[in-house]
Amino acid sequence: MQIPAIEIDKLTITIAGQTIFSGLSLSLFPKQKTTLVGRSGCGKSTLLQSLLGFVAPKSGAIRIFGRELSSQSVWQLRTRMAYVAQEPEMGAGNVRDILARPFAFRNNLHLRRNMDRVPDLLQRLYLPGTLLDKDVSALSGGEKQRVALIAALLLEREILLLDEASSALDQSAKHAVIDLLRSNEALTVLSVSHDQEWIGFSDSHFDLCKAQQEAAA
Amino acid sequence: MTIIDISPWRLAAGYILLAIPLGIILWLRLPMLGQAISAIVRMTLQLLFVGFYLQFVFDLNNIWVTGAWVIIMIGVADVSIVRGCRLRMSRLGGGLFIALLAGTIVPLLIFVVVLQGKAGLNVQYVIPVCGMILGNCLRADIIGIRNFYESLRKNEKAYLLSLSQGASLKEALHPFVRDACQAALAPTVASIATIGLVSLPGMMTGVILGGGNPMTAIKYQIAIMIAIFTGTALTVILAIRLTSLKNFTTQGTLDRGFFEAG
Numbered sequence: 001m002q003i004p005a006i007e008i009d010k011l012t013i014t015i016a017g018q019t020i021f022s023g024l025s026l027s028l029f030p031k032q033k034t035t036l037v038g039r040s041g042c043g044k045s046t047l048l049q050s051l052l053g054f055v056a057p058k059s060g061a062i063r064i065f066g067r068e069l070s071s072q073s074v075w076q077l078r079t080r081m082a083y084v085a086q087e088p089e090m091g092a093g094n095v096r097d098i099l100a101r102p103f104a105f106r107n108n109l110h111l112r113r114n115m116d117r118v119p120d121l122l123q124r125l126y127l128p129g130t131l132l133d134k135d136v137s138a139l140s141g142g143e144k145q146r147v148a149l150i151a152a153l154l155l156e157r158e159i160l161l162l163d164e165a166s167s168a169l170d171q172s173a174k175h176a177v178i179d180l181l182r183s184n185e186a187l188t189v190l191s192v193s194h195d196q197e198w199i200g201f202s203d204s205h206f207d208l209c210k211a212q213q214e215a216a217a
Numbered sequence: 218m219t220i221i222d223i224s225p226w227r228l229a230a231g232y233i234l235l236a237i238p239l240g241i242i243l244w245l246r247l248p249m250l251g252q253a254i255s256a257i258v259r260m261t262l263q264l265l266f267v268g269f270y271l272q273f274v275f276d277l278n279n280i281w282v283t284g285a286w287v288i289i290m291i292g293v294a295d296v297s298i299v300r301g302c303r304l305r306m307s308r309l310g311g312g313l314f315i316a317l318l319a320g321t322i323v324p325l326l327i328f329v330v331v332l333q334g335k336a337g338l339n340v341q342y343v344i345p346v347c348g349m350i351l352g353n354c355l356r357a358d359i360i361g362i363r364n365f366y367e368s369l370r371k372n373e374k375a376y377l378l379s380l381s382q383g384a385s386l387k388e389a390l391h392p393f394v395r396d397a398c399q400a401a402l403a404p405t406v407a408s409i410a411t412i413g414l415v416s417l418p419g420m421m422t423g424v425i426l427g428g429g430n431p432m433t434a435i436k437y438q439i440a441i442m443i444a445i446f447t448g449t450a451l452t453v454i455l456a457i458r459l460t461s462l463k464n465f466t467t468q469g470t471l472d473r474g475f476f477e478a479g
Contacts, residue, residue: 052381053468071467075385083381089374091392107383155382 003066005188011060033189035202038209044192082157086164088148096132114154141168162191294355312459320354320452324444350448357449361401401453
């Protein structure tokens, strides 16, 4: 039997005494592309953050490729995922430095040559090559999202977590992103989106609010 | 040449000079008369207390009593840094105490033992030199710690992005440590570069007032500047590293419990 890339088992998360969701279960198999939907506030972003170990669960378990996420394993498991935040904040510097920064980390040293792929990725996402010398603070919202996506893809992770990654993109840029992700068949994608076109691109969608109501019933 | 003592009566007469600043405050109706008078009274009482205590320490000239005084000074500095940064004592105090201790003792020992031999351990040298190094360590730690934690709180998303990209805790904190150290050391570097041009530095003034000649005074001043630079660099890096051990969760996220409310 195939091991799920992401397995969420009866997960309950509480922040400052408030339950964000409880008893949530969800499995994602390798290569699957799933979108989390549901109204704002039902915990979609929190769920992505809990997969990265940024939010500690109150109960339940998260398994990444069969390995349980714990305070020990999280450091290794993060090297199997890449994350793009809704409003990416990537620190200070020009785009080239921002893209190169993760390759200074010991875990990514072996991937340093992936920087060679940057010109191609920029082109595929309709970004000019001159963008590399631009300061990241001068980028528009849409440019920032695409740069953050390129940074994530360069890391060659097996799982990509996208939080509203198309929210600031125009039609053509959004299609370019969808085409790029679709062409990457091996990639498992868990995204959060309200965009119908984006939901259409994924193999399946999961309504977090509905799942909560059903669990409560 | 020895220093001329000031008799209590002559010092009391010196307070007459205060008529000038207080007169200006009254004339311009500055809303700080009470504050100014209270500051003068506090200064007098604090210095009287320290004077009596130091006289006692000087009379004994015992290395253990001197050491105890140094530890008390470091303890007071420790508490005032935590208060100055509005952080929780229980999370910060211990690491900071070690950082201040190392930042003060290492350059102090080099200063007194290497430069002056065993005689340098006399209370006459240890207390003033230690006070000068510690004062600078205190300022550097306040700037460094505040800069480090405030910047992390402000740029938490960028920090979390580094963690999500596979950085270790040390790697993800590196840019914040670097910026905080730079901010903390910048005033020391600036004061080294302008020393003697803008104002006569404290150590040099002390040696001249004590009857030393200017050439001896500048040698002391050069030595103390080296000691201060060494002490501040050491204390800041240790303060950040040692306090960060307690203020991050095992998953690497910033534990906000150590910020005081607000």
